[in-house]
Amino acid sequence: MKAVRVPKEKAEEVRKFAERSGAKDKKRLVICRGDYVEIPIYDGFENLFTDYEIVEQRSPVFARSKNLFEVLKGKIPESLHEYIPRRYKIVGDLILVKIADELRDYRQLIGETLLQIHPHCRAVWQDYGKKGMLRRPKVELIAGEGSETIHRENGCLFKLDVTKVMFSLGNHAERMRMARIVKDGETVVDMFAGIGYFSIPICVHSKPKKVYSIEINPDSYRFLLENIELNCVSRIVPILGDSMYVTPEGVAERVIMGHINCHEFIPAAIKALRSDGVIHYHESVPLAVINRPVERVKEAVEGEGKKVKILNFRRVKNYSPGVVHVVVDAYVY
Numbered sequence: 001m002k003a004v005r006v007p008k009e010k011a012e013e014v015r016k017f018a019e020r021s022g023a024k025d026k027k028r029l030v031i032c033r034g035d036y037v038e039i040p041i042y043d044g045f046e047n048l049f050t051d052y053e054i055v056e057q058r059s060p061v062f063a064r065s066k067n068l069f070e071v072l073k074g075k076i077p078e079s080l081h082e083y084i085p086r087r088y089k090i091v092g093d094l095i096l097v098k099i100a101d102e103l104r105d106y107r108q109l110i111g112e113t114l115l116q117i118h119p120h121c122r123a124v125w126q127d128y129g130k131k132g133m134l135r136r137p138k139v140e141l142i143a144g145e146g147s148e149t150i151h152r153e154n155g156c157l158f159k160l161d162v163t164k165v166m167f168s169l170g171n172h173a174e175r176m177r178m179a180r181i182v183k184d185g186e187t188v189v190d191m192f193a194g195i196g197y198f199s200i201p202i203c204v205h206s207k208p209k210k211v212y213s214i215e216i217n218p219d220s221y222r223f224l225l226e227n228i229e230l231n232c233v234s235r236i237v238p239i240l241g242d243s244m245y246v247t248p249e250g251v252a253e254r255v256i257m258g259h260i261n262c263h264e265f266i267p268a269a270i271k272a273l274r275s276d277g278v279i280h281y282h283e284s285v286p287l288a289v290i291n292r293p294v295e296r297v298k299e300a301v302e303g304e305g306k307k308v309k310i311l312n313f314r315r316v317k318n319y320s321p322g323v324v325h326v327v328v329d330a331y332v333y
């Protein structure tokens with residue numbers, strides 16, 4: 001993110017010029033650093049400020065966004081206020097929002113308002129969720145244009161099309177945990193790789209020997225290939241196919257099972273390990289049967305004639321009312 005660094009006495013003059021020329025980045029605040037002021041500008045406008053130093057802001061200060069509820073409550077009948085979305089996702093420069101049926105006549109208004117609140121975004125898509133083992137999203141455009149974007153997270157770039165593949169923002173901490181937990185020289189099997197959710201951060205932030213990235217969805221696989229190039233990582237071996245049948249056997253020290261409905265695949269994950277290793281098994285589970293994922297891992301390991309030690313059992317995020325997304329770290333030997 002670029003900024004113009006100017007002496008204090010010139011700050012107001014340059015700020016006004018930046019605003020008049022459309023160069024000023026409205027989502028960032030002007031910052032005073034000692035005898036100088038940093039005026040945030042959009043990329044591509046650097047040539048307008050050749051008399052001053054252009055700096056890359058490492059710690060930008062963002063303007064406080066307007067609240068969607070506060071903006072809409074004067075435009076939507078009071079009887080419908082309880083249905084106004086309080087949360088939405090920003091993926092790259094696209095917005096995904098869930099809208100209740102009660103507000104179907106106000107979808108365009110909601111979309112246009114979100115673009116006003118987030119001027120750096122270019123489209124709003126209504127999110128109806130995802131379906132099936134392929135995790136295909138169901139979305140509909142309600143404002144702006146464009147479905148492809150590049151999302152930046154934890155120093156990684158993820159190119160995707162929101163009409164074809166999903167991106168879960170709530171899993172970012174788990175993605176980085178995996179990137180940090182992989183040891184130098186390990187071989188990893190990522191059984192449900194998607195566009196590289198785990199594989200890319202692992203290769204960017206760690207030093208694995210090799211990562212087998214398996215994906216069944218052709219659209220996700222295409223973006224996986226693009227993201228490998230985009231992030232300049234060379235240790236990923238992409239595999240298009242069903243993990244039940246194409247997972248390599250006896251190759252890995254670590255297996256990631258990032259799909260939340262994949263307990264039938266645990267035996268394939270066990271076979272992917274060398275003599276021993278760690279499996280990271282994900283599942284969405286009702287709180288009433290919270291121990292189910294651990295029991296499923298233990299049962300599958302026993303069925304393969306091996307032993308298991310549960311290293312960790314943690315919540316990744318809330319999935320839905322009464323249901324949580326968890327991960328089991330299991331050492332199999």
